[in-house]
Amino acid sequence: MQSDSTDLDLNPGPFRFDPAEAAALGLARARALERIEHAARRAGRSATEIMLVAVSKTVPPARLRAAVAAGLDTLGENRVQEALAKMDEVAGATWHLVGPLQANKARRVVERFGLVQTVDGTTLAERLSRLSAEIRPGRPLPVLIQVNVDDDPTKTGFSPSDLTAALPAVLDLPDLDVRGLMTVGRLVPESEAARPTFVALRRLSETLRRRHPGLGPDLSMGMSDDYEVAVEEGATVVRVGRAIFGERPAAGGPGAAEAE
Secondary structure: OOOOHHHHHHOOOOOOOOHHHHHHHHHHHHHHHHHHHHHHHHOOOOHHHOEEEEEOOOOOHHHHHHHHHOOOOEEEEOOHHHHHHHHOOOOOOEEEEOOOOOHHHHHHHHHHOOEEEEEOOHHHHHHHHHHHHHHOOOOOEEEEEEEOOOOOOOOOOEOHHHHHHHHHHHHOOOOEEEEEEEOOOOOOOOHHHHHHHHHHHHHHHHHHHHHOOOOOOEEEOOOOOOHHHHHHOOOOEEEEOHHHHOOOOOOOOOOOOOOO
């Protein structure tokens, strides 16, 4: 029997989804995974090492339920308030914060997100560790450290030199699980032009991990236009939005277009 999408919209529930939408998103997922697999093979890697995060900013809950049903169950959100409004309407997802985090929203992030990819300073790291100890004792909060590899004044994150100095203190925080590094690549006309950013993050990770084994190996880098290049250069996490969900209207504000 053909699904009644109007009924689904009127009675959403956290598990209900449009099968046709799920099928379309399943095809988009398959295309992304195929491109990841081909890029991994070119680099002599296994695609099983690489996590696909579907960046879901501005995507409504009904469509995200279909995405989860299609296997896109790790969702990345730029804005805390937008994500919180969706979470109770979308069952079965793990949520990553992939946009800037203001200190006054840190408590809700620790409560609801599975991973914070955008720890961009020691003050924020310390706050997250304190809140993690209070809210989820015995379960350190998984995080990635954001690095502004290109010294881009429009982006946040540690500079490589600042991170080198600050990393021991961040790794000493008892209630953070520092799984690796993250960067937002440059806006470039062709994907190949993004390669130097990804090479720089990988080399920085290798250098820091030799000195500080407590730093995890994850590298979150690569978005819709350049994630294949990122995989070739060692990405373990790629953040893909537009290539899965299609074009979306720009929401504006700092970091609006940075995460996918």
